[in-house]
Amino acid sequence: MKTTCAAALAAAIFLVYPSISTAQKHAGAKQQASKKARRQEKPSKLAAQIEAVLSQPAVARAHWGIKVTSMDGRAIYSLNEGQLFQPASNTKIFTTATALALLGPQTTFTTKVIAKGTFSSPGRLAGDVVLVGAGDANLSGRSIPYVPPAMRPKVAPGQEPSPGPAALRYLEEMADQVAKTGLKVVNGDIVGDDTLYPWEPYPQDWAIDDTVWGYGAPISALTINDSQLTMTITPGSAPGVPASVMLDPIAPYYTVDMSALTTGPARSGNHLQIERSVGSKVLRVYGSIAVDSSPEEEEIAIQDPAEYAAAALKSMLEARGILVTGIARAKHRISSDDRGFLQASREAIPNMDWSRTYPPAAPASACTGNCGAVPERVLAQHISQPLIEDMVVTNKVSQNLHAEMFLHNVGAAVLGDGSTVNGARVVRAFLTSRAGVDPDDFVFFDGSGLSGHDLVAPRATVRLLQFASTQSWFADWKRTLPIGGEDGSLVARFGGSSMKDRVFAKTGTLSEARALSGYIDCASGRTVIFSIMVSAHTPGSSADRIAMDRIVELIGAAE
Template sequence: MLRSAAALLCLATASACLAQTTTTALNPTLQQQIETITQEPAVVRAHWGVSVTTLSGAPIATLNDGQFFQPASNTKLFTTATVSALVPLDTRLHTRLLAVGTGLRDGVLQGDLILRGGGDANFSGRPVPYRPLKPGEKEPPRPELRYIDELADRIQQQGIRSIQGDIRGDDSLLAYQPYPPDWSLDDMVWYYGAPITSLMIADNSIDITVTPGKQQPGQPTYDTPSIHLNPDLSYYEFDTHDLKTVPGAPTRIDFDRMPGSRVLHLRGTIAPDAAPSTESISIDDPAEYAALALKRALEQRGITVTGQAVAKHGPLAGLQRDDLVEASIAGKTTSTSPLRPAVTVPDAGGNTPMFGSAECTRLQAAGSVACVVADHVGLPLADDIVVTNKVSQNQHADLLLRMLPLELNQGAATTANGAMLERRFLTEQADIDPRDFYFNDGSGMSGHNIVTPRAITQLLRYASTQPWGAQWKASLPVGGVDGSLRSRFPNEPLKNHVFAKTGTLGEVHALSGYLDCRSGQTVVFSLMVNTHTPLNNDDLKAMDRIVASIAAAE
């Protein structure tokens, strides 16, 4: 038996005892079932962790629940729970358009137009509040630049016909740290590895659709496949020399881009009769991209812009991973004030003063003023937490973590400060053992995040007792219904009775949440698998069988 072997190891090595469960499982039958499933030949070489408890904390079944695992997107459980507890869920973030210059005369703005990001992750075409797709329903096209168009309309309505200056995309609200520590270089080309910025646009990604080329009459070869973009905005240059239309070939297209480069290399094959292939690619500099989008929208409305579309970033963030880990272990932040929920500052409502009004801010430069000329108010924070957990949106989770110090007025908006404030909350209020977790980001993309299964079930139990707990639980994917669990647990008795966060990263799978059991009780569980066989999902099948066993246990 695995537990017997672990007990012998504990006797031999004192440090190993810390990683083992010190309590006896309440359900020996379920314990045996879990150990049998995890010992099957297809999955036995993976590293398994299991923690199943009642809502009151009594252990039902455990396996390596005190050992460390990479949590992948189970990290989002900790991020969104911390934010739910400390920041009012009705908080709305603003994306503002400011005119900075010497004035507006005869429809001519003498100065720059600045699009200033306020941390709203849903400045995009995503339908929010989140709505699950019905069976057979396809996601409708998303007008990703709809809010850019709305702001451009506001400028036109105010009689501005010409801008004698630049269009600036400003993400300086956050320190400039587009990628959290230890994100993988080869992930940065894809949507899930896009930069983290306070001015997010279209989830900081572009959909690229490759359509097979046609054969010209009398020619033996086919045209190079065509490229279509959503949003349809020129930003990257495309190198398609190695992209071919080949009869009978599989659709296999690779995308490559060096960090900081605006050249996207596409290589591979697609058959003439193949369906178009779409991939989502990250935007290298979202602030500049947003400025380009706004400049084009203004010009489409007949407004001339003499300057360029440029980006304005904040100062570089200083802390690296080793500093973050050391500070996290010590529990340090840049502030020593009590950790308490934030107080919502009353907003000015729909007040958007015209350029030159008394409410504008006069700058130090002689005769120069800055005025808000348009204001996009984001949706409530609660809606973004639902999106973050349901679809496992990495950039939203890391933006939440980065914004936490600002919302609590506790230091600079960096990943390190957010992670340290999160650690304080989890240890001081959620009563999680500080030795049981170390996080480097808010999404789980970092391969250096580690956590124990028992830390996750402790978080789940704690959340179930809090005023915000029911709303947070409702943000989790539901088995057979929505989010990342839409296609898992499609049948009764599990359909609509598993409320859990998935996690996938390399050879990592995780699933943690709440489960309604046949006995009538709701339990919390965390199932974690590390170092499973590459390109293989046998561990997922085993994991789902464990969930079924837990639900059926008496």
């Protein structure tokens, strides 16, 4: 009897415990299912919200690509992530990341003035004075480091802003150094030498009409004032009176044809055109500017930056009492590379050490002592600001020429030749071998994104952004990105939304393509990576930009 009771009790205990265990399992399973549902709910809700934005008639006909991940690469949302889009200035993300990783943030570039010839007496040179470009993008009046708009000095109403540093200040400083050497006569030419890069002023598929303007300035290892001049067009005193044109900085370079430029009646508006034929140094300005109009300013590209630099230096030396018997001219190096661009840019770089940084390449003409048949002597030099400070400028304001110079400088440093294709080859090798980007997910023909041949998949951009976040140089590089509502090309975006100061991203605009890629500090406190690209949007419309910004806000709120 006792045995039977004990057995029954044991059986009862046995029956109870399994039922408790099963209940716990069910509860645990429910909890896990709930967590999974919550994890799935966010992307589903976010997907529905994004779909609603993209279904609006103003943007529904455009082609969209989106990729969003966590910082560790976990997928959050995607749409056409593997399809190719024109990245426009999102290309600068790839160029600047490669340059920072391989050249290092503190790298500098040294521009030199060299006497190339013999001195018949201490002050008389039988030979040329050569200004040797070393890839410094900031021989200009630009203030560096970059200062966000909110931190710049305020200008009182009615007051004119104080003028910044002179555009040719560093060239003036080098001219002063030359004068202090005691040089009095140059029986030769003043030469602008940009042979660090082959003379390839325009990458493939840059639009012909872009070459007139500052944003399409030609690429040269000897770049003065961003290879551009400011043209100011001012109306005359009365309708019918010729208008005036001024170029700044003033140097003997362009001729301006104003024969068809006039002053129009009050309130007639401005109807101005500026043209320059390829290879020409004649600017034709025509049309009308209203008599009551404020002066109009345009940035005009310098057709041959090395020649312009030589002309400006010649004038400065003459102003300091130095007689120059020759002319101002450029020294270019013409490329003899007969490889096709796509084939050459895909060539592997054997024995590449991705863990090291590379010193900038020294121009062949920048040596001292007897460098061949003609003796050389350094008369003056200028050392650039650290590379990272120029990179902040480049990404904040989306400076095309500087991005191209980063591309050429990595080609020169790594491969010993600063050609466009060598720069693209280094970028491709870095992205595929080091950053883990799929080689079929991008094609770059330049460093700025101005080429219409450039193509990138959103997932390639996100992959690079995720890789960059794991690198020792990430903090330096992230601070180069525009901040929503705060500075750079995002200063006028997100300012009135919850995303102000929480979006760190590179913009991109080219014809009917637009892009925005970077990092979002979300409402939850987490940071996510995103890339949004659109092609074939309606010309002249900003609806795609408004939709893009709304999607960023939705991502920030959902995550």
